[in-house]
Amino acid sequence: MSAAPQDGRPLGLLAELTYRCPLRCAYCSNPVDPGASAGELAFAEWCRVLDEARALGVLQVHLSGGEPLVRRDLPGIVAHAHRIGLYTSLITGGQALSAARLAALTAAGLDHVQLSVQDARAAEADAIAGRPVHARKLAAAALVVRAGLPLTVNAVLHRANIGSVPALVALAEHLRADRLELANAQYYGWALLNRRALLPTREQADAAEAAVRAARRRLGDGRPEIVYVPADLHDDVPKPCMQGWGARQLTVAPDGKVLPCPAAAQISGLAFLTVRQAPLEEIWFRSPAFNRFRGTDWMREPCRSCPRRELDHGGCRCQAFQLTGDAAATDPVCRLSPHHALVTGIVRDAGERPAEPVPRRSPPCGLNSCRAPHSSSRPAGSRRPTCPCCRPPCSARCRSAAPVSGSATSSSVPG
Amino acid sequence: MAGGGGVRWRLCRGVRLGHDPVRDTGVLLHPEGVLLLNETGAAVLALCDGTADVDGITAALSRRYAAVAAEDVEQFVRRLARRHLIEPDDPTETGR
Numbered sequence: 374m375s376a377a378p379q380d381g382r383p384l385g386l387l388a389e390l391t392y393r394c395p396l397r398c399a400y401c402s403n404p405v406d407p408g409a410s411a412g413e414l415a416f417a418e419w420c421r422v423l424d425e426a427r428a429l430g431v432l433q434v435h436l437s438g439g440e441p442l443v444r445r446d447l448p449g450i451v452a453h454a455h456r457i458g459l460y461t462s463l464i465t466g467g468q469a470l471s472a473a474r475l476a477a478l479t480a481a482g483l484d485h486v487q488l489s490v491q492d493a494r495a496a497e498a499d500a501i502a503g504r505p506v507h508a509r510k511l512a513a514a515a516l517v518v519r520a521g522l523p524l525t526v527n528a529v530l531h532r533a534n535i536g537s538v539p540a541l542v543a544l545a546e547h548l549r550a551d552r553l554e555l556a557n558a559q560y561y562g563w564a565l566l567n568r569r570a571l572l573p574t575r576e577q578a579d580a581a582e583a584a585v586r587a588a589r590r591r592l593g594d595g596r597p598e599i600v601y602v603p604a605d606l607h608d609d610v611p612k613p614c615m616q617g618w619g620a621r622q623l624t625v626a627p628d629g630k631v632l633p634c635p636a637a638a639q640i641s642g643l644a645f646l647t648v649r650q651a652p653l654e655e656i657w658f659r660s661p662a663f664n665r666f667r668g669t670d671w672m673r674e675p676c677r678s679c680p681r682r683e684l685d686h687g688g689c690r691c692q693a694f695q696l697t698g699d700a701a702a703t704d705p706v707c708r709l710s711p712h713h714a715l716v717t718g719i720v721r722d723a724g725e726r727p728a729e730p731v732p733r734r735s736p737p738c739g740l741n742s743c744r745a746p747h748s749s750s751r752p753a754g755s756r757r758p759t760c761p762c763c764r765p766p767c768s769a770r771c772r773s774a775a776p777v778s779g780s781a782t783s784s785s786v787p788g
Numbered sequence: 789m790a791g792g793g794g795v796r797w798r799l800c801r802g803v804r805l806g807h808d809p810v811r812d813t814g815v816l817l818h819p820e821g822v823l824l825l826n827e828t829g830a831a832v833l834a835l836c837d838g839t840a841d842v843d844g845i846t847a848a849l850s851r852r853y854a855a856v857a858a859e860d861v862e863q864f865v866r867r868l869a870r871r872h873l874i875e876p877d878d879p880t881e882t883g884r
Binding site: 487 | 824
């Protein structure tokens with residue numbers, strides 16, 4: 374009566390519909406520089422991607438970003454996914470989730486909403502998000518519950534909010550969330566850039582785990598269920614990243630690039646194809662990039678003979694690449710890695726010499742080939758108007774763009 | 789109560805039972821992921837419709853399959869309940 378075994382086909386698709394987002398969270402794991410992109414996939418392309426994913430075996434699609442609600446065609450994407458039998462989760466910041474938009478998504482067949490909060494305390498949450506959005510998020514949570522959809526509240530934990538675990542549990546209870554996901558920041562993209570500012574101390578990480586244990590004891594089998602993603606760099610056993618490279622999940626980035634995980638594009642030497650270049654099935658089964666770290670044959674020592682090799686898959690390829698320059702190295706989080714001292718040094722260093730976080734900026738929207746720099750890099754005194762597609766301002770040209778999939782009228786937040 | 793003795797089970801909010809034509813297998817879709825089911829697993833879940841307790845599920849299964857043990861059904865049901873995939877139909881029952 375147990376579950377059937379895995380069969381080499383993916384179960385989940387992370388559909389990153391856009392990198393645009395009105396929030397400025399320094400812990401964002403989106404790429405700092407998404408590079409020269411051909412713009413976002415259009416609606417018809419996403420429908421084709423979903424069809425190909427379903428035929429490949431995908432049963433669940435996580436509609437994410439960036440902020441997926443900046444795309445006006447989101448209900449159509451949900452409807453298509455639902456029609457072909459996919460379970461749909463919306464991964465959102467929630468600040469643009471009005472009653473009308475939620476009604477459209479629910480009617481389209483949306484199955485589940487995961488809503489991020491930045492802290493349980495409004496002022497602190499707004500400071501992390503870079504926008505006064507906490508109150509709107511709470512209102513969005515209430516709408517989701519009222520609509521009868523299951524609600525997961527997600528909080529990314531880092532130095533500034535990791536002490537709020539008990540308050541986050543109380544908030545999730547108050548919101549009547551089904552699930553609370555407390556995920557320590559994963560150090561990719563902006564979060565990697567901000568690692569020294571974000572990394573909690575070991576004492577903080579231990580206290581958070583103790584708070585989670587206490588909350589679980591108190592809640593028993595009741596709601597919310599607490600999902601805890603530990604602070605990876607404080608550990609000495611690597612995380613079973615993605616349950617293995619090209620094993621169960623795939624990511625399609627906003628420009629159509631197909632990746633084993635959202636952070637993999639940075640690994641040099643791997644050629645990742647886009648959905649415009651090849652069908653998903655071919656990319657999943659036959660592309661060299663997806664086969665590069667599948668299974669255990671690629672491993673060297675100490676992974677190759679390790680009894681845990683089928684459990685943790687050697688850890689995270691992206692982290693190995695980021696810290697050692699070699700994506701085939703053992704994840705340095707592992708105490709058996711010859712590079713493990715790097716990780717203990719990073720944790721120690723962040724505790725002794727903390728830094729100020731750099732707020733995330735949205736990439737240019739890509740509409741009308743907009744590639745102009747953002748407000749933070751524009752010359753002082755320049756008076757560019759605010760781009761309707763992406764905030765902060767990127768270019769006057771954007772402004773004339775007829776919003777294609779989206780515009781920011783409801784997603785941009787007064788700030 | 790521990791699953792039997794009248795606790796009737798149903799799928800939790802946001803949990804869907806389906807069939808995957810690609811794998812030709814039953815599937816349980818839920819917010820955190822997907823469970824691929826074998827035939828009896830799918831049959832048990834199809835009976836978790838708020839009307840049957842473990843004894844009722846076992847009896848219904850016994851009409852279709854040989855040698856269905858109530859304790860196997862109960863174990864399976866408990867495991868799913870712990871993962872918040874099914875819950876007692878009557879919210880005042882803890883069932884676990």
